[in-house]
Amino acid sequence: MCHTLMGCAGGTFGLKLKSRQPDISSLRRMASETLVEVNDLNFSYGERPLLRGINMTMHRGKVIAIMGGSGSGKTTLLRLIGGAIVPTSGHVKVAGEVVHKLNRDDLFQLRRKMSMLFQFGALFTDLSVFDNVAFQIREHTDLPESMVRDLVLMKLQAVGLRGAHDLMPAQLSGGMARRVALARSIALDPLLIMYDEPFTGLDPISLTVIGNLVRRLTDALGMTSIVVTHDVQESLKIVDYVYFISDGVIAAHGTPDEVRESVAPFVHQFVHGEEDGPVTFHYPAKAYASDLKLETGLA
Amino acid sequence: MPRRVAIGIRGIGHRVIDSTWRLGYASRFFLLILLKSGTSLRRFSLVIRELYFTGVLSLIIISVSGLFVGMVLGLQGYETLQRFGAESAVGTMVALSLVRELGPVVAALLFASRAGSAITAEIGLMKATEQLAAMEMMAVDPIARVVAPRFWAGVISMPFLAAMFSVVGVFGGYLVAVVLIGVDDGSFWSQMQNAVDFRYDIVNGIIKTCVFGVAVTAVAVFEGYDASPTAEGVSGATTRTVVTSSLVILGLDFALTSFMFRGMS
Secondary structure, three states, X not given: OOOOHHHHHXXXXXXXXXXXXXXXXXXXXXXXXXXXXXXXXXXXXXXXEEEEEEEEEEEOOOEEEEEEOOOOOHHHHHHHHOOOOOOOEEEEEEOOEEHHHOOHHHHHHHHOOEEEEOOOOOOOOOOOHHHHHHHHHHHHOOOOHHHHHHHHHHHHHHOOOHHHOOOOHHHOOHHHHHHHHHHHHOOOOOOEEEEEOOOOOOOHHHHHHHHHHHHHHHHHHOOEXXXXXXXXXXXXXXXXXXXXXXXXXXXXXXXXXXXXXXXXXXXXXXXXXXOOOOOOOOOOOOOHHHHOOOOOOOO | OHXXXXXXXXXXXXXXXXXXXXXXXXXXXXXXXXXXOHHHHHOHHHHHHHXXXXXHHHHHHHHHHHHHHHHHHHHHHHHHHHXXXXXHHHXXXXXXXXXHHHHHHHHHHHHHHHHHXXXXXXXXXXXXXXXXXXXXXXXXXXXXXXXXXXXHHHHHHHHHHHHHHHHHHHHHHHHHHHHHHOOOHHHHHHHHHHHOOHHHHHHHHHHHHHHHHHHHHHHHHHHHHHOOOOHHHHHHHHHHHHHXXXXXXXXXXXXXXXXXXXXXX
């Protein structure tokens, strides 16, 4: 009997890992294999540039965090990696394929190897927990229903919600919905999972649970995880590498230890949540006095 | 003054361009639905599920409305026809009014209000809650998986709902004219049977309902899919579905009637 969440997750994936268990050399090879490559990426909404000259390399088996303030272009970057939008210039390569050059059929083929966890789960509200997790399996495979059932229950066991398979999404708490969405996103054992703010709005227990699940599942399945988040402390515990985006460019990057010790003003402000720093409190505006029509400034 | 005129003309130009663009986008969307209907046809259970929501759940409002419309027709028909001593023709009047016009049109208007608005709201909310985006990321086409089944369910259920409306309406007319007022039972049914022509009345009525079904459901799914992903956007799209569908139904009804019933006795 598994008492802890990790024990349950490990128990479930033990079966899968028997056939997948790589030796040390293949683990090393896997870690050096580049899964996602972002080269000189630029993206603009109309005239407004959102991302400028972004370069990133993400290896297999790693958890990579992308951090930055609201509106800094983190989610846009995920959408570019997933091929939901097309870059203005530059490119994103996933598993060796330039994403924006793929036609729709090839893009859909590539997307079978990737998955995305949306901010609030994006569960299908008209389907039960079981059917949500089974959705992708039923759509993309011809497996018999008995096997679909086994697979779904294994995925739900991994996130600790096997007992909730009959519930509807409306009956789940925020943390449970996020875990079901996580089970759904690993349904077809993807190479890459993108998490869009997975920690938003969660209580501390759920937050730790989701964070640990991200790490464990990445290790167990040998996939790559890209986590877009604001939650510095939680993500630094689980990630291998961090990119900070500010004003559409990569402001800093490094391992969690490098980030913690960084004296770069932006990183320091972000990691310690300081009000003053390179990120200003005020949105750009003309002089306060002139807005209030005071000729001699503030009285 | 010339500057204001220029701004006005520019505004009109923008609206015309936007409307044309939107019309083109809607036409392209409609074509995509047809092209991607293979999934719906191969996995017909998806359509059957939607038939329940759009068709079966609309039965009550359609039946109750049909009953009352038929009863009113019976009352009004009797009131007018008895002035000419032709009260036995009330069955003919009720049946022709329902089969040719009121059945298809009122059923379509009710369908737009109940099922059309529900389809728009559902698809719009799926968009707002990123369910459609999630589906795209799972390499599942939302037009094939979500939109097309709803479209075909609407198209299939509309003729049946209109038929139900007419049948219940005729029964309502019978209740008032025969049971309550006392018009002769035999002449009510026999005159109706003689006057209603299968090809020119019933088939034309069915054609109308099919056209209305396509129009209402196409508007509903398009508005839902095109809705801004906000509460305001979804509510606006739902309103537009009802307004646009109603106007399209009435406009199409005039066009179809003018083609179908030219000088037929």
